[in-house]
Amino acid sequence: MTIGGLSAESLAKRFGTPMLAIDLDVFDAALDDFLRAGERHGVRVSYAAKALLVTALARHLQPLPVGIDVVSLGELATCERAGIEASRLTLHGAGKLDDEIAAAFEGRVGRLVVDSVDELERVVALSAGRSLDVLLRINTGIEAHTHEFIRTAGDDSKFGLAPRDEARAFALLASQPSLRLVGVHGHVGSQVYEIEPFAANTQALAAALTRCREAGFHGADTIVTGGGFGVRMHPSAGDETLDVDRTFAAIRAAAPHAKLEVEPGRAVVAEAGTSIYRVMAIKRFAQRTFVVVDGGMADNPRPALYGAYHHIRAVGTSSAADIAVTICGRSCENDELGDALLPADIRAGDLLAVETTGAYTYSMASNYNRFPRPPVVAVTKREAQLWTRRETIEDVLRADV
């Protein structure tokens, strides 16, 4: 098994395990897919930093024609350290702190996406006459879950303005002309494999944009349809793909005249990532065989949190027949990473690869059990670059008083 031309064994030997390897060529190809489709259909692309952001990744994005969505001062500071211009950044978040709103007024981001009327009141209060481009996050009531989507009144989602709050939001914005309403925003969900929810969401946002213009906000010309582009997690899940170009064509058709934007996270970085673990123990019970590895829910909480599937393979080769096993982490609880077919002669010391872990693993990793977080290593053309080093015990202790 190779990643960016280097063997998983050599990466594990050099950087230790657990580790997250990012195949930079896979990352670049995925981003390019979005950027090219964006050019064809006039859709601007911003990368959703929450999927994965470390300074080196932000530096990699710096010269590319892509915006970045940030949701915290941490993500913002990471972009700043990488020299990304404020105008390329959009600040989101369902409960922004005053410090975050202040950062927007200080010109540290290009735009702020306002999520509620309460937030807008604070934005107005903090503005002190300073100008700011804002978008309104709309609760379109379009919710997508992998292969289905539903139109609801939005009652099941905390995100965005409830319809009953729209008039109040317009009134607040009208009272503060230094706030420029530039458009609307909505996000349908994550791991969506069908085009229709994106089109339906865009249509609902186009209607919201019309309401903005009717309310007198003639500068409102932008629709951001969020992220959510599905990524195939199992090698044989043939239906679990989403054609980016066709999706862009559909959202363009749903809003022919608006400035359109998307903000993919997972679909840009997930497939590029592979987590490498070392097997610590095999336990053969009558009904089940457990394979315990040297990481787990602290570095990838997705299986435990969402029942998410990641394909797991043995790194080494073996002629033994496959057996069904359950791969577990080493946390003090049932932290299964998933079931897999592994060679029957798998043993302690072997390496395992957990695939498609570029998105929402490192970014969601914790120090649970006071485990240090693993390193992130980018690989391209047989060269590895350390993006984030492995944490030390000193790092784990650093905030303790």
Ligand code: LLP
């Ligand atoms: N835009 C907004 C406003 C979002 O809330 C999200 C993700 C994105 C863009 C990017 O969505 P993506 O293209 O990555 O699907 N931790 C979960 C995923 C949470 C997604 C949250 N919002 C997971 O591990 O599956």
